Amino acid sequence: xxxxxxxxxxxxxxxxxxxxxxFGQVRIEVDxxxxxxxxxxxxxxxxxxxxxxxxxxxxxxxxIELTRKGVVGGLRSQTGRALVDGESVGSYVGKVSGKxxxxx
Numbered sequence: 001x002x003x004x005x006x007x008x009x010x011x012x013x014x015x016x017x018x019x020x021x022x023f024g025q026v027r028i029e030v031d032x033x034x035x036x037x038x039x040x041x042x043x044x045x046x047x048x049x050x051x052x053x054x055x056x057x058x059x060x061x062x063x064i065e066l067t068r069k070g071v072v073g074g075l076r077s078q079t080g081r082a083l084v085d086g087e088s089v090g091s092y093v094g095k096v097s098g099k100x101x102x103x104x
Contacts, residue, residue: 001066001094003102005082011058019066021078021096028064030054040066060084079103 001019006012007030016029019040028036028050036050050064063083080092080100091103 001078001080001092001100002098003080003082003090003092003100005084005090007054007060007062007084008058011055013054015054015062015082017064017080017082019078019080019094021068021094026050026066028052036064040068061086 001021002017004014004016007015013030014032018027018029019025024040026036026038026040026048027034035052038048038050040048046069047065047067050066052062054060054062061084065081065083067079067081069078077096078094080094081088082090082092092100093103094100
């Protein structure tokens with residue numbers, strides 16, 4: 001799964017999420033700099049939540065939630081959700097094939 005969103009009104013930042021569903025590597029970057037890196041192997045928790053702030057003059061609280069299916073989660077579609085200041089700004093569905101689509 002891979003998606004990019006823009007954060008901020010006056011002070012714009014590019015947030016990029018990359019999640020390799022097969023090997024479990026998660027990488028989240030803001031303006032090309034890593035803000036979170038993780039490995040999601042053999043977890044009993046279906047949803048992993050990443051929280052951080054973006055911006056200096058115009059600060060925004062960002063939450064990225066990655067949710068997998070319960071059974072054989074790494075081999076099925078998974079959902080990524082982005083929230084900025086508590087508002088949902090996008091939901092994405094990633095397939096094992098690497099294709100990501102924006103959910104309605």
